[in-house]
Amino acid sequence: MLHWSGTRVPYSLHRHDARQLWGPGRLGIKNKRHVAELSSQSRAVRLEDIGAQLEVRRHPSARRLTLRVSRTRRAVIVTLPLQCDLDEAGTFLNRHIDWVRARLDSLPNHIPFEDEVAMPLRGEAHRIAFTGAARTRIISVECDARSHPTILVPGPKDLAAARLTRWLFDQAKSDLEKSVAEHAARLSLKAKRITIRDQTSRWGSCSTTGSLSFSWRLILAPSFVLDYVAAHEVAHLAEMNHGPRFWALVKKIRPEFEAAKQWLQVRGPDLHRYGPDHGRNH
Structure with missing residues (x-):
């Protein structure tokens, strides 16, 4: 983990x-x-x-x-x-x-999900726009007049932060399910279940029953970082430790994992700045 x-x-x-x-x-x-x-x-x-x-x-x-x-x-x-x-x-x-x-x-300030706030998505800066549009409830990503990617969140603005958080959970699950499936296939393994959580102590974990859990904030990181965490937890399906055989499996399915590992160590904690206002549910 x-x-x-x-x-x-x-x-x-x-x-x-x-x-x-x-x-x-x-x-x-x-x-x-x-x-x-x-x-x-x-x-x-x-x-x-x-x-x-x-x-x-x-x-x-x-x-x-x-x-x-x-x-x-x-x-x-x-x-x-x-x-x-x-x-x-x-x-x-x-x-x-x-x-x-x-x-x-010394801790960085919290950045809540609010209209016109900037946040990362798959490692790229995006602007949040609470449009208030009533005709659709589908969140989309488009570029504004200055070619800046913008996350358009429709519906009532007082519910927009919660809707955006749920959407990010779904985006994280979609990307992680794809990465896990690819890495597991290379090792002839299969995850029993994949769960996305608001985890506060780990990026990912693997249970002894083969269930994998991941932090939703991985969707904020560059895709190669999310893919590394998926590979890391898939390797735990075979080796529930961090010994030489475990790291050999990680390197087999994600040869360039060191760059992602270093990114998480240096910049990963900063991802926790982003999210709905403290105390709100999603």
Whole structure:
């Protein structure tokens, strides 16, 4: 599977008053169920003063608290040992809140799907146009008077962002199904199912049952990048690891994969800037 990661920093524990940051006066609770279930493995709240989601996770193998900022989800993630209580986690975060703010400030701004906004599609810059046209609901791509490719999104403008997101999911699935079929045929393999998701921790994954999952944002990347991710996951149908035999399969079906791999490492995280407004469903 292909992952992306945030920024992580480990610290040792110190006991201080955690109420500055952890108290209800400073935190907006995202889901009340998380507050009640104190024994749950993970909980999520929102840091209202810095505009980020906070996730607290307990992990059985954790020996100390760790703190990282997810670049893709603009989330602050605290991982703590099972025996550590939430007050200690609050203290830990409070001590390093300046580090958190600095990391969040360094993240690129979110670019929502709005009228006249520019976004990539298959690696090429496109302009979004919410036309409001009522006679058709079909999204199309045309060039404007200056030969700039434009994504025309008809229908009510208040629903246009959601419609565009669904269309991008469909475009991603169409391209990925084609690539997966071609690569699987070369290895005499077959994927059981292909699913497109709004994944926040990986570009693609392969289950032990042969089902493949991909991020819809691959449709924003150049086609050779999407094709590489498809080849990568197809190779996992035969080798559920990243050993020499796995990479030999990838090279067999996608010989020039290194350029795509590097593109994802350098420019892939930037694709997470684009999408509907945070909090909207598609």
